[in-house]
Amino acid sequence: MPLRIEPLDRSHRPLLADFQNPCPGLVDYLRRYALRHAEKDLLARTYVAIDSGTGMPRLAGYFSLTTVSVERGSLAPLPDLNRLPRFPIPGILLARLAVDTRIRGQGLGRYLFEEALGLTLQLAQNGPVAFRLFVTDALDAEAQSFYAHFGCAPLSEGFPCRMVLDLRPLLWGQTEPDTRTAAGGSDDSSIQPIG
Numbered sequence: 001m002p003l004r005i006e007p008l009d010r011s012h013r014p015l016l017a018d019f020q021n022p023c024p025g026l027v028d029y030l031r032r033y034a035l036r037h038a039e040k041d042l043l044a045r046t047y048v049a050i051d052s053g054t055g056m057p058r059l060a061g062y063f064s065l066t067t068v069s070v071e072r073g074s075l076a077p078l079p080d081l082n083r084l085p086r087f088p089i090p091g092i093l094l095a096r097l098a099v100d101t102r103i104r105g106q107g108l109g110r111y112l113f114e115e116a117l118g119l120t121l122q123l124a125q126n127g128p129v130a131f132r133l134f135v136t137d138a139l140d141a142e143a144q145s146f147y148a149h150f151g152c153a154p155l156s157e158g159f160p161c162r163m164v165l166d167l168r169p170l171l172w173g174q175t176e177p178d179t180r181t182a183a184g185g186s187d188d189s190s191i192q193p194i195g
């Protein structure tokens with residue numbers, strides 16, 4: 001499937017009405033709010049996967065990213081984060097992710113998840129701000145199981161269920177960055193593949 005990922009803009013408007021997904025909230029968000037939130041309200045940026053292989057371009061899936069701050073106390077289930085100071089921990093929130101019903105089960109969900117995580121890791125590694133977590137809110141058991149498949153850990157029971165992925169091991173491997181000298185640093189600064 002020839003796909004390209006693009007930030008949602010006005011040129012995609014004609015494609016929005018055809019998007020199908022079993023979660024009405026995810027369809028409604030894409031059709032009514034995603035563009036406004038990206039361009040006017042500055043609340044979240046949405047990325048769309050455009051399938052141009054069938055002649056007419058089709059919006060095959062999307063995800064939305066924004067920022068988040070996670071209560072430090074809620075991170076207790078993740079022992080690796082126990083040494084962090086007791087204030088809210090910053091992260092990027094994968095606020096929404098959906099694949100068109102007609103092409104579910106063909107790998108696009110993984111592609112979109114990895115694209116969202118890849119953008120997040122780029123920002124964490126090269127951007128002007130620091131943050132520690134990749135966060136998502138699973139709407140139901142199926143979504144929780146999807147995100148768990150990619151290593152996200154649940155912070156609570158019940159739904160929506162906040163789930164987190166610690167970015168540090170993905171950025172530095174398991175190697176502690178050497179901060180003792182200005183020139184110091186881990187040789188292994190490459191982003192590790194997930195899966």
Ligand SMILES: CC(C)(COP(=O)(O)OP(=O)(O)OC[C@H]1O[C@@H](n2cnc3c(N)ncnc32)[C@H](O)[C@@H]1OP(=O)(O)O)[C@@H](O)C(=O)NCCC(=O)NCCS
Binds near residue numbers: 096111137138145
């Ligand atoms: C969840 C959703 C995004 C998955 O998209 P998809 O294109 O069907 O998923 P993929 O085909 O890319 O599957 C990717 C991987 O996740 C696995 N997977 C898919 N759904 C899963 C689930 N419910 N539980 C566990 N694993 C799941 C697949 O087996 C596959 O594994 P592999 O790559 O290791 O072989 C899609 O089904 C969807 O839009 N669901 C409704 C909306 C939703 O729940 N969004 C997420 C929460 S907001």
